[in-house]
Amino acid sequence: MTSDELSLLDTIHTQRAIRHYSDKPVTEDDLSTVLEAAVRAPNAGNRQQWRFVVIRDRETKRRFGDWYLRAWSATVDRMGDDDRASQPYRSGGELAAQMEDIPVLILACIEKGTGPPAEGLDTRGATIYPAVQNLMLVARSLGLGTVITTMHTQFETDVKSYLDIPDDFDTAALIPLGHPAEGVAFSRSLRGPLADVVFLDRWGRPRAV
Amino acid sequence: MTSDELSLLDTIHTQRAIRHYSDKPVTEDDLSTVLEAAVRAPNAGNRQQWRFVVIRDRETKRRFGDWYLRAWSATVDRMGDDDRASQPYRSGGELAAQMEDIPVLILACIEKGTGPPAEGLDTRGATIYPAVQNLMLVARSLGLGTVITTMHTQFETDVKSYLDIPDDFDTAALIPLGHPAEGVAFSRSLRGPLADVVFLDRWGRPRAV
Numbered sequence: 001m002t003s004d005e006l007s008l009l010d011t012i013h014t015q016r017a018i019r020h021y022s023d024k025p026v027t028e029d030d031l032s033t034v035l036e037a038a039v040r041a042p043n044a045g046n047r048q049q050w051r052f053v054v055i056r057d058r059e060t061k062r063r064f065g066d067w068y069l070r071a072w073s074a075t076v077d078r079m080g081d082d083d084r085a086s087q088p089y090r091s092g093g094e095l096a097a098q099m100e101d102i103p104v105l106i107l108a109c110i111e112k113g114t115g116p117p118a119e120g121l122d123t124r125g126a127t128i129y130p131a132v133q134n135l136m137l138v139a140r141s142l143g144l145g146t147v148i149t150t151m152h153t154q155f156e157t158d159v160k161s162y163l164d165i166p167d168d169f170d171t172a173a174l175i176p177l178g179h180p181a182e183g184v185a186f187s188r189s190l191r192g193p194l195a196d197v198v199f200l201d202r203w204g205r206p207r208a209v
Numbered sequence: 210m211t212s213d214e215l216s217l218l219d220t221i222h223t224q225r226a227i228r229h230y231s232d233k234p235v236t237e238d239d240l241s242t243v244l245e246a247a248v249r250a251p252n253a254g255n256r257q258q259w260r261f262v263v264i265r266d267r268e269t270k271r272r273f274g275d276w277y278l279r280a281w282s283a284t285v286d287r288m289g290d291d292d293r294a295s296q297p298y299r300s301g302g303e304l305a306a307q308m309e310d311i312p313v314l315i316l317a318c319i320e321k322g323t324g325p326p327a328e329g330l331d332t333r334g335a336t337i338y339p340a341v342q343n344l345m346l347v348a349r350s351l352g353l354g355t356v357i358t359t360m361h362t363q364f365e366t367d368v369k370s371y372l373d374i375p376d377d378f379d380t381a382a383l384i385p386l387g388h389p390a391e392g393v394a395f396s397r398s399l400r401g402p403l404a405d406v407v408f409l410d411r412w413g414r415p416r417a418v
Contacts, residue, residue, distance in 0.1 A: 008217045008350050012249045012343050028418055035407055039400045040221045041342065042357050048401055057410045110330060120379035121319060123359035125334020126341070130357070133250065133339035134221050141217050148251050148339070150332035164412040170329035191248045192257055198244055201266040203373040209237055
């Protein structure tokens with residue numbers, strides 16, 4: 001199946017986190033296509049309070065590799081043995097090490113809110129992460145790999161200072177973008193059954209299907 | 210073009226916030242398809258720390274309409290005149306009023322984190338909002354309308370109590386799901402030019418394309 005023939009459902013079901021990339025360049029056309037998809041996402045009041053910094057500069061990518069590695073190491077230190085042995089976490093260090101060689105990093109940013117802080121989750125994420133997901137889905141349909149990362153936010157002040165990001169924006173995700181390394185495939189993702197995570201009308205009540 | 214033929218890009222470019230719904234039922238099959246898409250989304254460490262409460266009970270939907278209306282009214286009171294006249298906000302009151310008649314509401318929830326609080330944005334959103342976006346894209350491809358709402362989070366404690374949501378989860382979004390009302394179309398979304406929101410290598414530097 002070529003990428004042109006990939007349906008929405010096939011794209012969604014075969015979006016995998018890609019952590020190993022080839023050095024094949026990402027074209028400006030493909031980059032525009034994924035960014036145009038990003039800004040089609042739903043967002044609060046259609047105020048489009050997102051910004052995307054496309055990073056191709058090697059030194060900047062190397063810095064992000066350093067931040068990622070430091071944050072990832074601290075996270076692994078806090079983990080139990082089971083989590084530490086899991087595939088996503090084993091690959092984290094490898095991702096950090098090759099960050100400077102990945103063709104493009106995209107830093108997604110979101111404007112700070114003005115309302116009262118939410119009691120629970122910060123819902124500004126509802127404006128930026130759907131855009132990130134659009135970007136990643138279209139990348140996958142073009143044969144480009146991505147992985148959503150947030151490790152760099154542990155160095156938010158340093159990152160913002162390095163890239164001249166103003167105080168009224170926060171960073172939300174760093175998304176590596178590139179062709180997958182040889183031998184890395186977009187296989188179907190593995191998930192638990194719906195019944196484990198879907199309820200009907202109130203928490204814990206099974207949905208009869 | 211039938212929904213079967215809708216490509217990923219067409220789906221993304223014609224995903225509109227639908228705020229008026231018909232009373233045509235949403236089938237359990239379609240509901241399963243959108244939920245299966247949701248749980249394919251990338252998520253931290255593939256721990257799948259999401260839950261989805263499917264709400265079909267009319268009294269519960271009516272409560273969400275009340276919460277939405279109260280939160281929306283408070284938000285509108287804080288707004289400037291320009292924002293208040295904008296289409297998304299005019300429709301807010303109408304959405305609240307008909308909430309109980311919408312076939313399905315889906316409440317997306319995310320487990321609380323254990324790590325230190327982030328300096329900027331709460332990055333748990335990176336695990337739940339891509340799932341919400343998958344759900345909404347697949348709904349749109351099935352001809353079903355959605356709109357991502359977060360107004361109810363202003364009554365987070367009440368919502369959690371009413372639905373028996375445990376302390377270790379937060380709600381992230383309430384997504385109405387149903388066939389669009391007669392005359393409501395999935396037209397192409399309107400957005401500003403990429404050049405306004407995309408930079409190269411550092412904040413404010415234009416990307417030459």
